[in-house]
Amino acid sequence: MKEIVDAIVSTEATSDDYAALPLPDSYRGIAVRKTDIGMFDGLDSGVKDPRKSLQLMDVPVPELGPGEALVAVMASSVNYNTVWSSIFEPLPTFGFLERYARRFPGAARHDLPYHVLGSDLAGVVLRTGPGVNAWNPGDEVVAHCLSV
Known part of the structure; x- marks a missing residue:
């Protein structure tokens, strides 16, 4: 990760320099787990506590598919998508990802x-x-769920 940070803070790194950087095998992210989908069953939305479902995890760096980019995230924010995903409302995100995985070859990842x-x-x-x-x-x- 140090090489990536060094390139980002450098004023002289070129596109070729970035393309040549070694990528880590994994990164740290905040995630929800499919096995936790039912953890809030029977509770009103107002009492569902995202701190119970959010997990700090080391996850593999994904392989890129067509139309995708790998971004070194320097800042992110919490928005309604994050909150809804963390309390599995109005529907768990995993159902959308399962359907997306069936759309075309390679999407199963x-x-x-x-x-x-x-x-x-x-x-x-x-x-x-x-x-x-x-x-x-x-x-x-800069990106958000509707545009980049």
């Missing part, structure tokens, strides 16, 4: 026993998958 939360971020692109033409390694990006 999104059907995991955990879901790393976060749909708002600021960071730096490290890698891009096939078909990504608008961004390159080293580009600074």
